[in-house]
Amino acid sequence: RAGFIGMGRLGLCTALKFEQAGWDVCGSDVFPSYVESINDKSLRSKEPGVEEALRKSTRLRATLNLLDVLEHADIVFILVATPTSAGEEAYDTTTLSRVLSDIAKLRPTNKHIVICCTVLPGYISNIGSYLIESCTGCSLSYNPEFIAQGEIMKGLSEPDVVLIGEGSEEAGDILQFLYETATSNEPRICRMSPQSAEIMKLSVNCFVTTKISFANMIGDIADATPGADKFDILRAVGQDTRVGHRCILPGYGFGGPCFPRDNRALGMYARKVGITPSICDATDEYNRLHADAMVKALLEQKLEHYTISDVAYKPQCPVDIIEESQPLEVAKRLVQAGKRVVIRDRPAIIELV
Template sequence: MKVAVFGAGYVGLSTAVVLAKKHSVTLIEIDETKIDLINNGTSPIAEKGLEPLLRDALERNSIKAVGLDEPLGSQDAVLICVNTPSGDDGSVNLEAVESVMSSIESRIDSLLDEYLLVAMRSTVPPGTTRFTVIERLSKNADTKKLGFIFQPEFLRQGFAIHDLLNPDRVIIGASDDDAYSKYEELTIQCLDKQDTKVLKMSIESAEMCKYASNSFLATKISFISELSSLAERIPHVNIDDVVLGMIQDHRISPSHLKPGLGYGGSCLPKDVSGLFTFGASKGVEMPLLKAVHFVNKQTTDRLLRLVDSLSLRGKKVAILGVAFKADTDDTRDSPSLPLIRRLSAEGAKVHAHDPLVNLEQTKNQLGLDFEIVYDISECTRDAFVTFIMTDWSVYKELGLNSIASNMSQKLVVDGRRMFVDIDVPDGIVYLPLGSYPEQRVIS
């Protein structure tokens, strides 16, 4: 089949290389740099296993990336995988989706031959696909020749290819049976996990399912963050033991109950605020989700509270990790960003390290004030305090002793609780987020 995929980001590019195993895929992207990289066999994003699939597809002429103005010719399916970030008020910004729709509308005659499936893969509020895609295209083309799908994507960044090939479930919201079976035929044959559970539902239910899943995961994370915040005030409470006790109950799944820095990244923060803002637009206040969001915003305060007797003005502070989690180069809504902002506003000399993130780009795009350091020991050298912010295995493997060895004050605040199970070597003050500070910071 011939498939056009709009948007070559984490979802679009990963989906494209998976579909290119069986189909002929054209990626349409507005970023020229990404187009060049992709056509030269280099992935613009860090995703395990993506580049070999891309190179293989390029060799077989099964994939190419083009700009918006390039003629596409007729297609069997069009997938919309563009970004849907938060607007200033927390609502979902649909500008990129609207722009793709204008592009599809203006070329619908050339795209549509016998039958065209239009599938929305971007996360959008319930009702969006019907109003922005189905109603718009139905005005311009023979509806009998069009099928519409919303398929939510549940991949985890860093494991995108694995998750696309082996999904827990595939949810297909379809306009009709024909669209459903054609889309199933397009996608399921590309999976490694052939016995994947496929659920068919209405387009609106599928749209809501994505928000429901992400909001539920975020709720679990904020729940454990709130309890961890309490545990930080009570001597002898071990939050990991509390979780261990909870998860013996077969009704409580352990996932997303790890105490830490809360949630970040390109999905959970915007999907939580997108859902309660959407709820408000329908006259439904969603106090639970607002609280989830509020709790998550307190992380920086909690980190700084652990060292709040100290003045960091003029002192070197090391940040280990800027990615929002390990195994990705994505810094969107990373907890490191507000911490860096706060520390530099307070006059600290911030130095940051990350093994994968393009720190030059992050610093310039976000206007952050910090020194970029490529070597971990250079980052911590003479630092007054080190904040461990991303759960990279290189930090864990290095160990607390080595991390602290060349610091001026051996004070380590660990947002990821990497070393809670070891005996803290003498001379190091180790403050894991979520624990009562057994060791006191001396101002």
């Protein structure tokens, strides 16, 4: 039996996936109307597949009571926000730490507690474990997801990799079994210490952002070279199996709620342990320089006004997220240059702009 603390977009999706795999699931949240909408199956979500999965669910219930979750579950997943403000490097773990403290006050025994939200390396061993040290027989593991907003249900069904930072061998065994039953593609399951998993989680996103910045740099070089075609170049680069074709075509820079902050966070942690994060810094810096290059190219067209479409943080994103959107960044810089810019997108995105 599985429990969830935090039934937001990712928490609910994960709970539904485990329910589909045959697990009895109880999840808690702090908003009464939201909990009610899960239980009566009236919840509306822009995340594809959620409403249908909720309608079909028979082993999922939501509650406002944390104790209900702890009494129900053998393994408890925590999926609460660890946000950063724009430009900041660290994650705000206030809510996560409060949840762990609240769990400790209830003195559960022999539970496997699993943190799924992104944290800086060292959080679990230095803070999380301390907060639940009074919970007899309880382990604390790290199991972050690698998903994209707008594709969460699909990403949970067919993950490339499942990361398990196991607090105990038994916890690792349970998590491995759970994912083997809940996924459809036999993903690679990587088991390691929580400390290793904390670094690995950031490393994946940072490597992807490095590929994006590198591809855009090559694209900008090609644009400045008569006779060169950036798409031909980068498609060929991607054919080399050492590189791969994903995230290697030119376009807007990276944005969204994960990539920029994870890149900055890894850089911050590297400095903390005495390592100079030159690659993280260069990746972040070129993401800004590429926006400059895009604006320069647009201004050279000398148009009366510019139209920019599809301004969510990634192309054709079905959920309404514009955090660190690079199309919007380009639009803002055009306006700063004195140009008239028209944004074309669906009404929900326009309201956010």
